[in-house]
Amino acid sequence: MDQHYSQADRVSPDLENGDVNYKVGFSVNNKEVCVNGKTPQNISSSILRNKSDPMLVSSSARFQMLWHFLTNLQEVILGTKLVVLFPAIPLAIAADYYKFGRPWIFALSLLGLTPLAERVSFLTEQIAYFTGPTVGGLLNATCGNATELIIALFALYQNKIHVLKYSLLGSILSNLLLVLGSSLLCGGLANLKREQRYDRKQADVNSLLLLLGLLCHMLPLMFRYAIGEGTATDCSTLQLSRVSSIVMLIAYVAYIFFQLKTHRQLFDAQEEEDDDEEEKAVIGFWSAFTWLAGMTIIIALLSEYVVGTIEAASDSWGISVSFISIILLPIVGNAAEHAGSIIFAFKNKLDISLGVALGSASQISMFVVPLCVVVAWTMHIRMDLDFSLLETGSLAFTIIITAFTLQDGTSHYMKGLLLFLCYIVIAACFFVHKIPQNQISEGKPFTGLFSA
Numbered sequence: 001m002d003q004h005y006s007q008a009d010r011v012s013p014d015l016e017n018g019d020v021n022y023k024v025g026f027s028v029n030n031k032e033v034c035v036n037g038k039t040p041q042n043i044s045s046s047i048l049r050n051k052s053d054p055m056l057v058s059s060s061a062r063f064q065m066l067w068h069f070l071t072n073l074q075e076v077i078l079g080t081k082l083v084v085l086f087p088a089i090p091l092a093i094a095a096d097y098y099k100f101g102r103p104w105i106f107a108l109s110l111l112g113l114t115p116l117a118e119r120v121s122f123l124t125e126q127i128a129y130f131t132g133p134t135v136g137g138l139l140n141a142t143c144g145n146a147t148e149l150i151i152a153l154f155a156l157y158q159n160k161i162h163v164l165k166y167s168l169l170g171s172i173l174s175n176l177l178l179v180l181g182s183s184l185l186c187g188g189l190a191n192l193k194r195e196q197r198y199d200r201k202q203a204d205v206n207s208l209l210l211l212l213g214l215l216c217h218m219l220p221l222m223f224r225y226a227i228g229e230g231t232a233t234d235c236s237t238l239q240l241s242r243v244s245s246i247v248m249l250i251a252y253v254a255y256i257f258f259q260l261k262t263h264r265q266l267f268d269a270q271e272e273e274d275d276d277e278e279e280k281a282v283i284g285f286w287s288a289f290t291w292l293a294g295m296t297i298i299i300a301l302l303s304e305y306v307v308g309t310i311e312a313a314s315d316s317w318g319i320s321v322s323f324i325s326i327i328l329l330p331i332v333g334n335a336a337e338h339a340g341s342i343i344f345a346f347k348n349k350l351d352i353s354l355g356v357a358l359g360s361a362s363q364i365s366m367f368v369v370p371l372c373v374v375v376a377w378t379m380h381i382r383m384d385l386d387f388s389l390l391e392t393g394s395l396a397f398t399i400i401i402t403a404f405t406l407q408d409g410t411s412h413y414m415k416g417l418l419l420f421l422c423y424i425v426i427a428a429c430f431f432v433h434k435i436p437q438n439q440i441s442e443g444k445p446f447t448g449l450f451s452a
């Protein structure tokens with residue numbers, strides 16, 4: 001008997017009954033064979049599909065990763081109106097690589113730092129949604145002035161003590177007069193028919209911190225003028241500054257504990273009034289952390305460019321180093337605080353605006369400045385809290401004027417206008433103030449009683 005069967009000969013009653021899972025033998029005379037209801041083409045396609053399943057899964061995973069990255073890119077990079085300044089970052093790097101003029105490197109780096117400072121603030125807020133209020137508050141306190149801190153550390157590393165002191169002083173002045181003043185001005189104009197009120201308790205705590213910082217800045221200055229110039233005076237001033245810096249750091253740690261633990265209700269009162277507008281994180285924790293780490297590295301790079309080219313920019317533009325350090329650098333570093341404070345003032349949320357401006361100023365005065373003194377101490381570099389007469393006087397009048405402005409718990413546009421005009425006057429003062437180039441890097445190694 002012929003062992004081969006044609007397809008016609010193999011039709012079973014199951015097929016006639018509509019069963020597609022019939023068994024079929026081989027084909028002959030170029031007739032198609034079916035095995036368990038499947039043709040060779042179907043079997044081949046099934047095998048190929050099974051083999052390609054891992055490839056499909058891998059392709060889908062890559063697509064999801066790409067989509068996730070593009071979504072984060074849109075939120076982090078394109079989610080700010082300062083996105084037009086991001087091209088300045090690669091331009092600054094290229095200008096340094098191809099040895100362009102140092103003033104160009106300074107200008108491009110300054111422009112590139114502006115959106116980075118704002119985005120760092122945004123990313124710390126995103127991380128705070130996942131870490132909880134306590135850790136989130138500490139993170140915001142640490143990263144809120146990351147740009148100023150990095151610039152200060154690079155200035156310290158390059159022994160440019162005057163640039164360091166000027167930039168930190170300018171950040172305090174900018175927060176108290178420019179940021180707070182423009183916020184009260186814009187908020188008052190936007191709410192002319194409504195009385196603007198805020199909680200004085202929060203403002204009082206920050207004012208006391210600022211006054212303590214002012215005392216620690218004034219004592220070395222007064223000590224030097226009381227005792228007179230000399231090597232012994234310089235040594236005593238340095239020792240006093242280092243002890244005062246430790247006291248300031250202790251006071252700031254106590255303030256953080258006071259703010260986040262024992263009297264948190266004073267600082268969170270404004271959030272309770274706005275429960276309906278609860279916000280959620282727009283990117284994940286690890287995504288925000290990765291972006292924050294990357295942007296911090298870029299900020300460090302641009303900060304090094306800024307500190308290294310500031311004197312060249314001053315000579316080329318005919319602008320004093322003091323004006324660039326006290327006015328221009330803090331405006332860049334405080335871009336995030338400035339924008340956020342004004343937006344909250346427009347919404348008549350002065351408690352938040354005051355918390356942003358006063359909190360940032362207190363952090364610079366009570367944490368960043370004494371931290372730089374301690375770090376300089378470990379590097380055997382002489383840095384004290386004597387910011388000279390003109391600078392310390394400007395700081396004293398700024399803190400006193402701000403404290404008087406906030407004493408009654410109400411606000412209107414006139415208060416903001418006066419603070420803003422005070423900033424203009426101080427800016428004009430430092431615009432005409434010039435120091436010799438040989439004083440810009442006056443930090444010298446020092447060994448003595450507190451120099452270990």
